[in-house]
Amino acid sequence: MDGTYSQNDLSHVVEADKAHVWHHLVQHRGFDTKDPNIIVEGKGMRVWNQAGKEHLDAVSGAVWTVNVGYGRERIAKAVYDQLLRMNYFAGAAGSVPGALFAEKLIEKMPGLSRVYYCNSGSEANEKAFKMVRQIAHKRYGGKKHKILFRDRDYHGTTIGCLSAGGQDERNAQYGPFAPGFVRVPHCLEYRAADQGAPTQHYGEWAADQIEQVILREGPDTVGALCLEPVTAGGGVIVPPDGYWPKVQEICRKYDILLHIDEVVCGVGRTGTWFGYQHYGIEPDFVTMAKGVASGYAAIACCVTSERVFDLFRDDASDPMNYFRDISTFGGCTAGPAAALENMAIIEEEGLLENTVAMGDYMLDQLHALADRHAAIGDVRGKGLFLGAELVEDRETRKPVAEAQAQTVTADCMAQGVIVGVTNRSVPGYNNTLCFSPALIATKDDIDQIVSAVDGALGRVFG
Numbered sequence: 001m002d003g004t005y006s007q008n009d010l011s012h013v014v015e016a017d018k019a020h021v022w023h024h025l026v027q028h029r030g031f032d033t034k035d036p037n038i039i040v041e042g043k044g045m046r047v048w049n050q051a052g053k054e055h056l057d058a059v060s061g062a063v064w065t066v067n068v069g070y071g072r073e074r075i076a077k078a079v080y081d082q083l084l085r086m087n088y089f090a091g092a093a094g095s096v097p098g099a100l101f102a103e104k105l106i107e108k109m110p111g112l113s114r115v116y117y118c119n120s121g122s123e124a125n126e127k128a129f130k131m132v133r134q135i136a137h138k139r140y141g142g143k144k145h146k147i148l149f150r151d152r153d154y155h156g157t158t159i160g161c162l163s164a165g166g167q168d169e170r171n172a173q174y175g176p177f178a179p180g181f182v183r184v185p186h187c188l189e190y191r192a193a194d195q196g197a198p199t200q201h202y203g204e205w206a207a208d209q210i211e212q213v214i215l216r217e218g219p220d221t222v223g224a225l226c227l228e229p230v231t232a233g234g235g236v237i238v239p240p241d242g243y244w245p246k247v248q249e250i251c252r253k254y255d256i257l258l259h260i261d262e263v264v265c266g267v268g269r270t271g272t273w274f275g276y277q278h279y280g281i282e283p284d285f286v287t288m289a290k291g292v293a294s295g296y297a298a299i300a301c302c303v304t305s306e307r308v309f310d311l312f313r314d315d316a317s318d319p320m321n322y323f324r325d326i327s328t329f330g331g332c333t334a335g336p337a338a339a340l341e342n343m344a345i346i347e348e349e350g351l352l353e354n355t356v357a358m359g360d361y362m363l364d365q366l367h368a369l370a371d372r373h374a375a376i377g378d379v380r381g382k383g384l385f386l387g388a389e390l391v392e393d394r395e396t397r398k399p400v401a402e403a404q405a406q407t408v409t410a411d412c413m414a415q416g417v418i419v420g421v422t423n424r425s426v427p428g429y430n431n432t433l434c435f436s437p438a439l440i441a442t443k444d445d446i447d448q449i450v451s452a453v454d455g456a457l458g459r460v461f462g
Ligand code: PMP
Pocket: 063, 119, 120, 121, 122, 123, 125, 154, 155, 156, 157, 228, 232, 233, 261, 262, 263, 264, 289
């Protein structure tokens, strides 16, 4: 650490935090006996806490965000310069970095053309939901308004997004939810037997389940299908072969808009600019947030096709006929200024290529780990976005208890490596170790991560 803070300063920070901060995602009773981890500094792949302890971050800031790594001076400088020149103006006004980043982004997304700025993944998804609903009102008398979402997918924390949330334990205490959101089955091949699915052609079968739901609901009531390209928190689920072409075909057949939630996969995480680009599909909406500016500033985007955009300017004489929406902090310029530099770094440092190479290497290492530890039932991943599902028994595939998976991550943490564990979809399924190191990861970093997990599994499962 650079010595900016004295131990006294940091002790005060811990006390202030314990007295006044309500932390995300945690039962605060835990802080009765243990101090919260205050992350004081970060550089590259590593962060330091209040005790000066170094950690290799295998999850890019807890939730798949810091794609280009910590301590990037050129991003900080670009944001600093931009804030002094012009920090904020909202409403119908545009900004210099907003226009330039939109242009760069659209270059990476053939077939799409418009960028709507906001500031969180949840908000970006809400924008797409609202656009779908408005299209339903404009063109179909409100009828084609239903939004399909998939079991185990997550789209955000607002009541609208939770209404489209496929992780039951996150929803359980927050209903009632918004009407018009309908669940379709997940596509996790490892759990196909639980779904009563055939062993052959699982991808086509899983896509067919979507069609069954559409037919049950009535195709003229279904406006959009919202999916993660690779499901993140629901278990790092890489859709099986045969899935995406069928999904695209179904959307075309029933005139259903395809909304891809790239909040996690977007901007390099899977080795392409966007996760959907592995599969040759053509979405109508793509939402993104985390990796867009790697957490250097809050920014999210809802990107649409020109076909969608055109629906909102087809009748200029109608005063209701535009997207009646605003995001106050969609007018912050720090986000697009940081996002421009973030994208330039990915290009100049060849980070997509590195993600593919290091992702393949890590997948191999995790498979080798599975050869040594029976507790690993399944390994899956795309680019630097990987998961290892822990089971009690490989035959029955019974998931390990949530507490056991957490013992593994706590052991890794004690070794100075931060590993994640995904959210369960069904109580008891919180059992997939999750790895999403920054796109700058080297073989040495990956070896250190895998070796920590190796040690932890040995201690926890023997
Ligand atoms: N979509 C996905 C796939 C996510 O993983 C998340 C957040 N983890 C969100 C949306 C919501 O993003 P935010 O927390 O920025 O609202």
